[in-house]
Amino acid sequence: MSLRFYNTLTQKVEDFTPADGNTVRMYTCGPTVYDNAHIGNFRTFTFVDILRRWLRASGYELAHVMNITDVDDKIIRNAVARHQSLEDYTAIYTQAFLEDCRKLRLEQAETLVKATSHIDDMVSAIQRLEACDHTYRSDGSVYFRIASFPQYGKLSHMDFSGNIAGARVDVDEYEKADARDFALWKAPKEGEPAWETPIGPGRPGWHIECSVMALRYLGETLDIHAGGVDLIFPHHENEIAQSESLTGRPFSRFWLHAEFLMVEGQKMSKSLGNFYTLRDLTEKGHAPEAIRYTLASVPYRKSLNFTQDGLKSAATAIDRLRNFKLRLETGKFAEGRNDQLSERVDTARRGFRESLDDDLNTAEALAAVFEYVRDANSAMDSGEFRSENAANALTFLGEFDEIFKVLEPSSMDGDIPDSEVDELVAERTAAKKKRDFARADQIRQELLARGIILEDTKDGVRWKRKSS
Ligand code: AMP
Numbered sequence: 001m002s003l004r005f006y007n008t009l010t011q012k013v014e015d016f017t018p019a020d021g022n023t024v025r026m027y028t029c030g031p032t033v034y035d036n037a038h039i040g041n042f043r044t045f046t047f048v049d050i051l052r053r054w055l056r057a058s059g060y061e062l063a064h065v066m067n068i069t070d071v072d073d074k075i076i077r078n079a080v081a082r083h084q085s086l087e088d089y090t091a092i093y094t095q096a097f098l099e100d101c102r103k104l105r106l107e108q109a110e111t112l113v114k115a116t117s118h119i120d121d122m123v124s125a126i127q128r129l130e131a132c133d134h135t136y137r138s139d140g141s142v143y144f145r146i147a148s149f150p151q152y153g154k155l156s157h158m159d160f161s162g163n164i165a166g167a168r169v170d171v172d173e174y175e176k177a178d179a180r181d182f183a184l185w186k187a188p189k190e191g192e193p194a195w196e197t198p199i200g201p202g203r204p205g206w207h208i209e210c211s212v213m214a215l216r217y218l219g220e221t222l223d224i225h226a227g228g229v230d231l232i233f234p235h236h237e238n239e240i241a242q243s244e245s246l247t248g249r250p251f252s253r254f255w256l257h258a259e260f261l262m263v264e265g266q267k268m269s270k271s272l273g274n275f276y277t278l279r280d281l282t283e284k285g286h287a288p289e290a291i292r293y294t295l296a297s298v299p300y301r302k303s304l305n306f307t308q309d310g311l312k313s314a315a316t317a318i319d320r321l322r323n324f325k326l327r328l329e330t331g332k333f334a335e336g337r338n339d340q341l342s343e344r345v346d347t348a349r350r351g352f353r354e355s356l357d358d359d360l361n362t363a364e365a366l367a368a369v370f371e372y373v374r375d376a377n378s379a380m381d382s383g384e385f386r387s388e389n390a391a392n393a394l395t396f397l398g399e400f401d402e403i404f405k406v407l408e409p410s411s412m413d414g415d416i417p418d419s420e421v422d423e424l425v426a427e428r429t430a431a432k433k434k435r436d437f438a439r440a441d442q443i444r445q446e447l448l449a450r451g452i453i454l455e456d457t458k459d460g461v462r463w464k465r466k467s468s
């Protein structure tokens, strides 16, 4: 079976290949940098990361663009309140976002672009829309007339006919029942930053930025456009209306949307106050990779309930994989190969790949890995593993980790460095040789208190960090 995705536009699961050669042209909506992102936002960005990694593992190259929304109603409100320029204000949260991405091991898009660097492009797109009668002006603002785009509603599968007669909206986010003419360009309000442009002073609406940056960097028709489900309406519906009115061509072939991260039955969101940032969780001692694992472990089209227990199970699951890896790396195996075990790893690999090909079914992909780890561990217990089997198992773990990226422990603030652990382990071994068991025990306890677990094996001492 080949790679396939559920396409919000067609409401079907469809085989995916890029339209043009081997490169996937993809646009994802980035953060609005008015505050620190919460881990609900990062659920969507983690889905995008798994998507990127799986596309690449499937042999494709990526041309991926993500925007940073650095001008919008909330940003302006906060920057004005703090007497900061938009640039100074958004720089803080852009940096924080990129730092969180790094900690969560989210790859950066090939092209990361700021809305405010594309004001001229947006103005000229609005002029072109004006020239073909898709817009009207009112009080210095320019609105997109949705009645001029008969396919309006095709992404959200809403029939807006009879409901689109000229009501308009100035805010960027509004309810689905309210199909409204939306602002492309907003007239300046007292005390707000504005750009002087040929279409008058003001600032862009949110929706036009994504259309303009996607068209500029990726051409008229994208292979994939992705984001969270809350973006389907109005944001992505509006992007389609603008872009297709500009080009006369389909804006994106595939539309992929991630479901929400929930807390006690409600969407995690700033406005409900039920959110955690990455820092909130790492300060409580949770490792970023446990958070990444949690966010990635439920297939993206299912909503994911966030709990502390979920984070703990993620840490346990990662531990299990690390222990397995350590065993493979440090165990002594007889030369050669056990054929049955070679077939077992091939079956696991097939299961892993087929699951990810199936609209990124991460839960099943993980199940294939853990079933294999269980079988391989018992084969090692009973001495059936040979050196080639161990090498194959490590290759498969490497393939798994190219996508899930959780095996390497993050260094947490206050962690004891590897070199210091090695020294203490050597001192403990020397103490044991001298039969100074009290000292040896003291070192074990000290290391444990600092998050290091020692294991005495027949091949010597192994140590690892406790995952949180
Ligand atoms: P924003 O910074 O508000 O523009 O949101 C950035 C991304 O996070 C968008 O793709 C949203 O759809 C997504 N998002 C916001 N809240 C959640 C949530 N609770 N679960 C998953 N994705 C979310």
Ligand code: ZN
Pocket (backbone or CB within 6 Å): 028, 029, 030, 210, 235
């Ligand atoms: Zn967007």
